[in-house]
Amino acid sequence: MLDPKLLRDDLASTAQRLAARGYTLDVDTLATLETRRKVLQASTQELQNERNVRSKSIGKAKASGEDIAPLLAKVGTLGEELDAAKAELSTLLAQIDTICAGIPNLPHESVPAGEDENDNVEISRFMTPPEFAFEPKDHVDVSAGLANGLDFETASKLTGSRFVVMHSHIAAMHRALAQFMLDTHTRQHGYAEVYVPYLVNHDSLFGTGQLPKFGADLFHTQPATEEGQSLSLIPTAEVPLTNIVRDSIVDEAQLPLKMTAHTPCFRSEAGSYGRDTRGLIRQHQFDKVELVQIVKPEDSFAALEELTGHAEAILQALVLPYRKMVLCVGDMGFGACKTYDLEVWLPGQQAYREISSCSNMQDFQARRMQARYRAKGAKKPDLVHTLNGSGLAVGRTLVAVLENYQQADGSVAVPEVLQPYMNGLTVIPANA
Template structure:
């Protein structure tokens, strides 16, 4: 989220950043909203000054026994009081309009981010590992999993609908092993602190990491039975239609205010661990990691990856979050990306790193590296991790600050987040890269200790 004062002082740079993202200039509109706010404040202050002066004049008039003048001034004070209420209401509306507008503006790209329209304009940074050669046509993960009898989309559809899967036996254990392996790597080797966060969070938590308000339809929302009570009493509350409608609107407002959202990524609770706080610079950087289920409505993904585990409503992911000073964040971005890469290196997977162009970046990101793993069944690279630096964009929404030194003014922290990595997609990558012609799947060496020594997954029960 942006500071309107920064936009006023850097209007040209702000609009240029939006142009790089393929968006229209907006500084003039935002400054007009701020001007309305400023005007209302100035008018209220002017009215208050006149009211104070008139009050003093009333005392002087009464002292001079000038009743007519005193009554005239009293009427003026009453009128000023009423106008001040109007000015305060105008200020409130202007503040709300400005806040709403600012909350829907995406972050601006850093200077070294390539300018482009979509994923076709992303820039490859490096390629690592070797592509496995097959002497037969490699299968896609869903064919492998279904043949093993351990990946069941049909039953999941009966239970929950499309974009869900039931994993069984060796594949269920493999997914668990992957998450444990990643968490051990990030905590024991990379120095992240493991966190077990809530999976349900409030609106202001979603707002802090910029899931709200723009991406409200991409979330799954939960409303408790207690919050449903206002609806059950609406009919009996009154026979007046207008009053009943007002009761309904109030109930909806209360539900929206108190609802909880299922996390789309552990980035949401992990980043918000520092909300409304002032950290000491010596504490930074803070590094957190968590392995959690994640939930996404995939509202904009109709027709994409409808078969298999690539795009699910529920999936498992290991997340990394860093809280840093502004000076630390560029190096931390490179470090975080390297931590995610290390997962794939130890698993022996072929991958590449790309810098996302301005048209393909996430809403809160200043710069993003995507790590794409090679899937031989699909014959292409697919995203398995995104590592983003967000600057102070999320910190402003969360009011998360640090104190640079004793007596110095506080500053907003910088936040970074990255997948370390998406567990479900890593499972897909292992199935396709470690498949055998007989339908079995070899377990990578680093995972075998987490699989109780199992070296091969077959359709025989183990």
């Protein structure tokens, strides 16, 4: 949610900034509603004031034993007028809320212009893509060369397409990756490990911005139209982690709050059919180790650099080639003000593919969640800034390891940092 003051006082320039990221703000409608709101709110409050004053006088009269009948008569139609005004005002407010809830965040000045992923700008690279002495396979074929690995056929029997069953060393490596990531973030990067629910309510989804606009991307336990009790599977641990501070005022001394969690993520991915249908890249269920920071406003951009660095540290420790991109305005997510994507090199695809996305949401989510902190000496609590990033997507990291660590004989070397997590295993042998 944007600061309502921006929409009242700087409507035109705000609309212009939104247009840069491809969002058309209906300025005229909003301005009209806003003007009407102001008038209506003032007149409603006036009516309420009148009612309060008169009711009070009735109370006093009654207490002193006077006849209250004439006073009651005087109140007369006030109630009806007030009800009508209240009804109109609440409809109006609901209309304004609906519009405001659907407005994306404003991009930071440093974010490059552009329409889609083709306009993202490369910031840096780690390693150069390795040369293979043989034709590198993609992860599906690499796995197929092992004794037992990724099993899409069984998953589709159990559930459907875009799910996977993992066996044996691959399942163990998947687990090892998550463990390694968690350990690194908690022991070296200062994050507190958190275990969170995988089902969340609508308030949480509204808080981080998945609702009301992106409900179709989620799995719901009940029809989404049903009011109130419907729970949804988390599309990312960002939702439960960030909402921990929803509706609360955090002590300044507690900031920055740095939290990490390993969870499965569930996405119905409505818009992506036909893309990445092969392999693990785009699944309805995947694991991710998420990083979330709750910080003071003045620290959020430094925190974005730091958090992105924490995700990079994982790739570096795994010795996987990657590049760091800054997303252009058109490719950023709904609530983001600035986003870095980390793209890992996949020899099987001869391409860099997204493996982490790190964003500074500024106060966009905090305003939706009413997540605030009280600065020492300040009279009013202030909205916190929230950040999140993948550190990393576990399934895609597994893909990257399988493809980058494949060997000529069909076996897969185990990255050094994972070996302690895999009982000292150094190589996943090829199928004999």
